[in-house]
Amino acid sequence: MSNINGHVTPMPLPAGPPATREAPMSTRERLIVTILLTAGFTLAVDFSILNVALPVIGTDVGFSLENLQWVATSFALCAAGFTLLFGRVADLFGRRRLFLLGVVILGLSSLIGGLAITPGVLIAARVAQGLATAMVTPAALSLLTTAFPEGPRRAHVLGLNGALMAAGFTTGAILGGVLTDLFSWRWAFYINVAVAVIVLAIAPVVLAESRPERRARLDVPGAITVTLGLLAIVYGLTVAGERSWQDPTALLSLLAGAALLIVFWAVEKHVKEPLVPFSVLTRRSVGWGNFAGLIAFVTETSLVFLLTLYLQDVLDYSALAAGLAFAVLGAGTVIGGLVAPKVIAAVGSKQAIVGGLLVQAVATGSLVFLGTSSVFIALLLVATFIGGVANLVAIVGFMVTVTTGVPDEEQGLATGLATMSQQVGITMGIPVMSAIVTATVHADAGQPSTGILTGLTAAIGVNAALCLLTAILAHTFLRRSGASGLRRSGASGDTTERCTV
Template sequence: MTSLHQSSAAGGDIASRGGVGDGTSRSLRIGGRERLILAVLLTAGFTLAVDFSILNVALPTIGADVGFSLSGLQWIATAFSLCAAGFTLFFGRIADLFGRRRLFLAGVAVLGIASLIGGLAGTPWVLIVARVAQGLATAAVTPAALSLLTTSFPEGPVRDKVLGLNGALMAAGFTTGAVLGGVLTDLLSWRWAFFINVVVAVAVLALAPVVLAESRPGDRPKVDVPGAVTVSLALLAVVYGLTQAGERSWGSPHAYGALIAGAGLLVAFWAIEKRVPQPLVPMRVLRRRTVGWGNVAGLAAFATETSVVFLLTLYLQKVLGYSPLAAGLSFAVLGVGTVVGGILGPRVIGAVGGKNALVGGLLVQAAATIPLIFLGDRPGWIAVLLAATFAGGIANLVAIVGFMVTATSGLPDDEQGLATGLATMSQQVGITMGIPIMSAVATARIHALGGPTAHTVLSGISTALILNTAVCVVAAVLLAVFLRPSGRLRATA
């Protein structure tokens, strides 16, 4: 495959200012045009991150207004997450082949239309169709936006800074969604959780064609249709199995049957990719330790921190008696921590290297989670929660920035869509899998103690947080042993 022709003036301007691409310059200055690029891409990414959680608090209200049964409410979230995680790798590769800006604009347009339909929905099936379309738009826009970032800003300190901002806003978006969903539902209507996307989509579509440069391949190789179908079905099965495990139990045929099917399809995908002439995911890319282990780190980072938010939401409401809105507002401190971590991440990478930033971030995140294991039922424990989530948010974002830099570095421009598609897939699967796994652990402990009471819920949460901490530590140890970065990803201090 020939390299994509990059016509981005932003990349050229940065490179001409002193060799940022090879890491010889320490300037982190970003010019006016680049700021517009960032504004467009980061706004879109933040909005998509908000969509993962903005409806969670509003689900009972939506069910009553639109006519969902209690068991059907889960599909408002599941329909979105299935499509967002299931098709992201496919769309990431499509962005490489047919143009990143083109896919980005098309995805934003679909997001706006789907959000308008969702906000006006009066029946369950219309709302579910809108959520499916939102999920597909997310699967298209997220890797396209991330690859536009990595190709507009050459590899080096400037790209690290940009990825830090992107990671901070993506993580903060998940937390903001929980808060914003409660505020909009209480003050206006849950429908505004959809309508906000329409406003953002119109603004992005007005600016993006002016500030974003297209990248096109010199030729258009055939799309690996068997590989695309197989991996999409595999991811759909895995995500569905994980969500069913959280909703039902790990012993449910819906859960383990889907997970077994997903594993089988992933094996089939691997076999297909080794045989087709132009694979969707070239095996040489997966054999890069920075890509493979970088994505393991991303999976762990997103799975652990988003599940901490879920577990602490249960703690605040079921143990301390907070309202949904008050519980959501309590995570504002975590949101501040993620922003701080996103800003510090590039500096940490510059000082100690990408690998050490990843390992250190996960270990500090584990250390910050340990005090949460010992939370009690007295109101004063909220101070411990706020301090620990702030520290954990900083550490988690340092790890996430390290993951993004590691998983997308050292690859040519024509594989950036693939790399960012893999990174986005890790992010979205991590968000999806963390909550049902930790929920299943907490639920099993609660049932073992005789049923849900404030005491048993607290015990279940503590048990799940022990596992959460262990995942961070194990991931850090594996990365310390097996990740072998090269070049500037090594420590420079």
């Protein structure tokens, strides 16, 4: 087409569809996210807040030295052992209902724990706190995933959740020490009471109930076998970490747990309305996604244990200085949780898992070069920061993967499986790495730090190798389709592949 001067003017091309931009969150959605993430952060803090205070608790309440570990163990057992059961119960009987019940139990048990003057009462309070954690965590996650459709917004809130969960473990260790030194270890319980009151005041107003129209029957045989199996596994891992892997109690518990989980698998194949539908167990996104998440938690939590030994036993840092050194790792995990949604939007959740684990493997692998000089603290800080960012990218990728393509009526199950992977991973990492350190230490006479360093670097090498191997397995077996759909806002449908078994 030409103008009046005879010049040719190109015809305008037809306009393409306008670029879509997600609307900002509504006030109600912000309140939903705030309430659910606050509850999750509080429960993450509870995992570590009493560890520093255990000696003081033993003196004040009257624990014998050999029974003091039950303050932590009783909580971890229930939090990990019952999470899959309660995740499915949330689907069947209502996620909002279970979330609120769990918060009530958390508040009451925390009040009782803060007032406890005998070991039995304190242990009972910690058991109830663990049960509350098993209720609230999968219910809160499934409320998050059902409140936001598959896409960038869900990835964003899961990233925030991952960042706060990771920050909670670090914050718990620091906060426990501060509260114990300045006030009393009892305030570690009382804080939960205040949080529970606030959550219960707001949550019933902003959270909508979600459950299927037809209530399925609870699979009692499946519930019993999987709960007892997980309890036996977690207890066996705990005993192995405290005593040794040759301890008869630890071995029997692990064998019993494995046998019960095999029975559970057989039950689920034949029950009419299983606790965990067999079709869910055979999805690659569920199986391999949860495996990747399990290893992500195994490696990073156990690395903190290894580096704590390095800082205190090799570099002679005080407990306070060692704790402050991990603030860099905490900052890395928070940043990782914030950038993870952008990474997932760009490359998909599968590649976020693979890339995150690969970077974590490199960062962790560099720590095998740690030495006995204090100059190596620079390497430790840089490597843990980078590794923390990468670890959270992988963790958020895992959470997005295992909840994508899952119908709303099974979101409690999906988040229950994810929470189980998280809590078993946290429990499993330390005893595994501790066994490696013990098996490889050959202390030199007069230079004990050299022998400890040998064991630590061997365990760190295994830690990095686990990250690398898991990245390879995730790249091989995870399907891209279920992840790449996240780049489309509001994508839905079951795009996951099923395993051939």
